[in-house]
Amino acid sequence: VVRRCRPRVTAVLILVCLTFLSMLWMDWHIPIFSPLRPYKETILAVSKSAACHKSNTSKCTAHNVSIAPKSTAYNVSIAPKCTAYNISIEPKCTAYNISIAPKCTAYNVSIAPKSTAYNISIDPRCTAYNISIAPKCTAYNISIASKCTAYNISMAPKCTAYNIPIVTKSTAYNVSIASKSAAHNTLNASKTAAYNISGTQNFTANIHKRVHDATPYVPHNSSHDLVLWAGCKVPVYQPYGPDVKQFIKKLPPHKCSRQPPLIKVERDVLTLNTALLEKRKEILSNCTYEAINRVSEDKINYSKPVVFNSSVRLQADFIRVRCHTRSESSKEELVHTELHPILTKKQDVEDKLQSRMEQFLNLTTKNSGTRSQPLSIVMVGVDSVSRLNMIRHLTSTRHFLLTQLQAIDLINYNKVGQNTFPNLLPMMSGKAMTDFNRSDFSNHHMDTLGISFLWDELKSAGYRTLFAEDWPGVAIFNYVKKGFKNPPAQYYYRVLELAKEKNSKLFSESHRCFGTQPNDELVLNYTLAFQRLFRDKPHFGLTFLTRSSHDDVDGYHTRYLTRLVQEGLVKNTLFVFFSDHGMRFGGENAARLVTPFDIHATLLDVLYRVPGVRRNSTSGVQDPGISLFDEIPANRTCTDAGIPLFYCVCVNTRELTASSSAAKKAGTALIATLNAAVTKANVTDKCHRLQLSSINKAVELRGAQQYLRKQCLSVRNYTVEGSVYRMTVVARPGDGKFEALMSRCNGTSDFVIYGDLDRTNKYGNSSYCVNDSFLKKLCLCK
CATH class of the missing domain: 3.10.450.10 (Nuclear Transport Factor 2; Chain: A,)
Structure with missing residues (x-):
């Protein structure tokens, strides 16, 4: 799912942010919802003139359009004494609706039963274009402001109905549009200059138009399959259908103690919360901190303990703090242990990245003709959440993405493998599992197999990189695998997670809480701090959460996204929210087969600024990925897309x-x-x-x-x-x-x-x- 985030408008300029939401697989790996987009149609102007009035029969101009007696304008048979669009309308008449009863005189015009007004295929249960629309009717995503009704989806005052500038008081159809108007005309040239990523504003607007405008309407309660092409029919399932409703349970969120921590960390400064000790009636004996160091992919060690009293400035990525206190009443000695990440700029890394970025900007300027700040890329994934389960359980997260970040949904994002690894490998490298022997990953480190991962390309281009997971034992590149010989990212959270496992007594609620806070929220806060630290520098973050149930993470993600928006951290950023697959245990592109290979190709286009440049640079060979900035063929097959038959929806x-x-x-x-x-x-x-x-x-x-x-x-x-x-x-x-x-x-x-x-x-x-x-x-x- 690709999403665009609407920038905040300042007094000086409009800052544009691109948000990119990766598609979540539904229970059968087939997403089913997206906004309605009308197919190509002719819209004629509405006028307040007396045209077509009863007294003006001879020169009847319905909607200022000259209509011959047998004119088929609007696919309506109009009698010679045309009374088309007389204001008197029967309240229940579904004007402009496909299924119109023979006697229904919409706008006092006799319409044949099979009239295909506007030639738009609309679910018969939803009276699109109807005056009286039920609140839940989502035809054309009708959340329409009172003064802007032209095919609008909650638009700003300068309502851009289908990218057509409409004045604030514009009433629907009050725009003269030719049959081939750009209103519904998508940009078909796959590498047109409109998609040259040379300016963030144009880049953002064009992506949203290209991917979003082509999305067909598939209501949640539709019983009709979505036909991509003659040989590919995707079944559509209801998220709350009778066959699954009995199994849907809202689990209560796990409650952590939420006690304030004894140690507070801001950037690289560690401070003891003495007020909390007084409140607990405890007397401090001493406090020490130890740096947590990576020895290898699965081993860590601790530095020599250093005593501190109230606060201290640190030079470490992760620390363990131990404070010995005694109770004022019982004299019992207590030991408080806390683990914390320390996020600071690493000067040696910054020096290298600055020169790399300068070289990279020279390259992309030569390719695109424009020198501009590269987009940051942040990806947040949740394990085993199908698209339907996102609708059921990540309600607030999904609502925020769609409404606040103007997210775009890739409704046919198809997984290419059984579990996390075979789906993340092509997304991060452009390579498939079939490119390797099964024993390669269990016998060799990932970074010794000749794989050039996306983060490798980004580091070479001068990006700061982060990789964070919440469960080291089943991590993407570590479960029954050897992981990495060297840290894959400059900020590698695995070190802290290994330390958490060694201090397992601090976990509670089945590993949902660590200390006083939800573990998922700790990982998201680390990602947030990373984005704050490098808000003005190109950065890449990949965060993947595995432990928590769906109802738990909904609030965590919503709070995280809210902070991103409030602090302006989504500006100039490509954001991807995704899952690897559904539950196994127990423009045009929005409606076409899309895979992790395509996400990889898209991210390369973002990096290299010009579509198609270095498309296969991380895979070394031609992979099936097509960037979402290019048009994906309407008749694309699973074989074309690199989708094994076992996971293909087109059967x-x-x-x-x-x-x-x-x-x-x-x-x-x-x-x-x-x-x-x-x-x-x-x-x-x-x-x-x-x-x-x-x-x-x-x-x-x-x-x-x-x-x-x-x-x-x-x-x-x-x-x-x-x-x-x-x-x-x-x-x-x-x-x-x-x-x-x-x-x-x-x-x-x-x-x-x-x-x-x-x-x-x-x-x-x-x-x-x-x-x-x-x-x-x-x-x-x-």
């Missing part, structure tokens, strides 16, 4: 009974494949042999054979025979739930597993006896 389905012959054979073959993988890995002495317990679901994928022909040819030199099935089975012992695509190649009765295998329920520590990430999904340790 029609038909459910089979679990007792069908095909389902039984495919389910049995799936379990046999799992056992074969365990045998091949030589861990049969550690893992139970699995058997088919039941078939949860068997779905035929129609038209999927084309994706699998290459698979059959490469494995057996055969072609695909018959259908492809998405199988969901339960294995025993252990009740593990597995999902995979199964197909049968011509010339053999054997089913072949295609693409990824997904474990759809939690397996916890049941696979403790193996370390390989793939085997952990399959193995039930003996």
Whole structure:
């Protein structure tokens, strides 16, 4: 989802901020909501003249448009004695609506039942263009100010209905617009100068127009699929549909103690809260602080403790503070331990970055012809939140993004892998998991595999970089992987999180609270402090939260976003709010297939200022990513976009009974494949042999054979025979739930597993006896 943030207007100039919201996957990885955008149409001027009055029949000019007796203006059959647009209107008449009863005389004009007024496909449940519109009717996103009704979406006084300047008192249709008016004319030239990122103001406006104007209207309660093109029909699900409503629960937020900390840190100054000690009736014995240092990706150490009394200036990235006190009444000795990040500018780093930025600006000035301040990039992600779950549980965050930051929604953002890593890898590098051997990541550090990550490019360009996660044990690049040999960012929060794990007694509420504060909020506050520190310098931040439930993080993110806006920290910044995938356990582009590869290509365009420049610089080879500043083809397929069939939304389905012959054979073959993988890995002495317990679901994928022909040819030199099935089975012992695509190649009765295998329920520590990430999904340790 791409979003634009509307800048604040000062007395001197308009400061523009670009906000960029990364799309969240829905439960089936298919987003379903976006603002309505009318398709191309002809809008004719409205006049207060007596045109078309009963007494002016001979020269009837409906809306100042000369209409012949058989004129089809507005797709309305107008009788010779045209009384078109007489003011008397039946209150319930759905003027301009598609579904109009034969007797409905909208504007006293006889309209045929199938009249397609304005040639706009509108959900029949929503009387778009109707005078009486229900409060929840979201046709054309009708939040319309009283004085501005022209297709407007909560616009400022200079209402720009579809980017058409309209005066404050403009009434709908009071603008003469030709049929090919720029009102609905998107910029189709993929690399037109309009998208040359040479000036922040134009850059912001053009991105918003290009991506936002093309968004089709898909209401939450629509039962219609969204057709992207003839071969791609995306199912639309209701966030509160009857099939899921019973499972939706609003969890109460975890309550941390919210006691003020004993130690206060501002920039690099540490201060003891003596007033709090007096309030607690405690007497201070001594306080010490220790710097927390990174030894390796998974190891830290502490410097020698330094005693301080009231305040001290520090030179460290992270510190541990211990204060010994005793109670005035019981004389009991108490130990207070706190961990804090210290965010300061690193002079040696600043000196290097300044020269790099100067060189980079010279390069981009040569390419774009304009020298201007580069955009900062800040990305905030939340683990396992589908798009529908964002609608259900991140209500205030979503509302803030859409209303305050004018966010743009990429409704068909499609994941390309099962979990976090295979979706973040292409976003950050342009590379796919299939570019590597499975063992590469478990045997080698990420920064020794020849991968040029986005932050590497940004550091070379003179950007300050931050990378923060809240759970080191399951971190994106560390879970069953070796992580990084050297810190990937100049401000690397993992060091503090490792220290938190070693001081686990400070965690409470199932690791939701650390000390007196919510842990998620601590991470977001670190990101906020980073943005404050470098508000006038180009910077990049990637923050990813994993621990908390949806209802918890809603308030944290809303407060974080509010502070960004209040403090002006979103100016000149590209902001990305995203998730990696939905829950597994338990312009034109807004409506087209978009993937993490495309986000990566877009960020490169932001960096290099001119669309297409160095598009593949971080991947080394041609990747399927298309920048959102270029037009994504309307007929783009999953193969074109780099989306494996297993995750492709462009496939029609038909459910089979679990007792069908095909389902039984495919389910049995799936379990046999799992056992074969365990045998091949030589861990049969550690893992139970699995058997088919039941078939949860068997779905035929129609038209999927084309994706699998290459698979059959490469494995057996055969072609695909018959259908492809998405199988969901339960294995025993252990009740593990597995999902995979199964197909049968011509010339053999054997089913072949295609693409990824997904474990759809939690397996916890049941696979403790193996370390390989793939085997952990399959193995039930003996």
